Every structure is written in structure tokens, then in C-alpha cells.
Amino acid sequence: MKKILLLLANGFEAYEASVFTDVLGWNQLEGDGSTVVVTAGLHKELKATWNFCVTPEKLLMDLNLDEFDALAIPGGFEEADFYDDAFSEQFGTVIRHFNDQHKPIASICVAALAVAHSGVLKERRATTYNHPTSQRLAQLATYGVAISKDRIVVD
Helix, strand or coil, rough: CCCEECCCCCEHHHHHHHHHHHHHHHHHHHHCEEEEEEECCCCEEECCHHHHHHHHEEEEHHHCCHCCEEEEECEEEEHHHHHHHHHHHHHHHHHHHHHHHCCCECCCCCCHHHHHHHHCCCCCEEEECCCCCCCHHHHCCCCCCCCCCCCCCCC
């Protein structure tokens, strides 16, 4: 059984979180049952974008990170205060732990900025939100990341 930590910041994009919960959740029922997703955050209640409220299964401070096989982080909106949690030292510690243990880290959209902010993407290839009016790729580059314009980057 593979246990995946879905790390949620206030202001996360619910649709992006659902990519992990739906695909891996359905694997429990219709697939080989080899995955379980545990949601966690810094607060007992998290407000996703558009004021959608979510109760994570666990608080980050109550987790034993060694129990998990992979980390997944959905992106979010700056206007919904996503970066307050995503750039916190607590999030950085979690990201560095998974990196140090050579465990997979998956991020969607601007969650790549949280991974970069933790320091683990320096001199590694990555991408993020790439709308023509967005400055997010330039922001990602400030962390010493080798920017890729590919939609999916594995490094």
C-alpha cells in the first residue's frame, strides 16, 4: 500500500486537489487498491479558492512523515492567501523531508513555487503557471530553477 500525503494550503485550488483525491481515491475502489491519500494542512479548517471550506484529515504537526511514500501539493490563488501557508517554514520542512528521503513530490501549477521556495528545486528543471500575463515563470526562476515551458516536467 502506497500512502500519499496531500498537503493543502489555505487558498488551494479545489479542482487541483481533486486530481489526486479522485484518481487515487478511485484506485481504492475500482483499481488495485494500492494507494491511500491523506489530506493535511496547518489549520483545522482550510478555505480553498472561492470560499469552499475543507476539513483536512490531519494537522501537519500531528503527522509522522516517515509513514508516507509520496507528497502531492495542489496550487492555489495568491488572492486567497495561498502563499501564506505554501511558503511557511512548516511546508518547507515537509517538502525538504520528502526530497531528502528521495520520495516523489508532485505539484500542480503554482505549487511548484512552494517546492522551489523550500530550496529543493535549485538547478533542477521545473515549470509553473504559464499564462501570457503571468509572472510566475519569472518568479520560479528567481529560485535558481532551470525553467521549462513543457506542461509536465519530471526531474
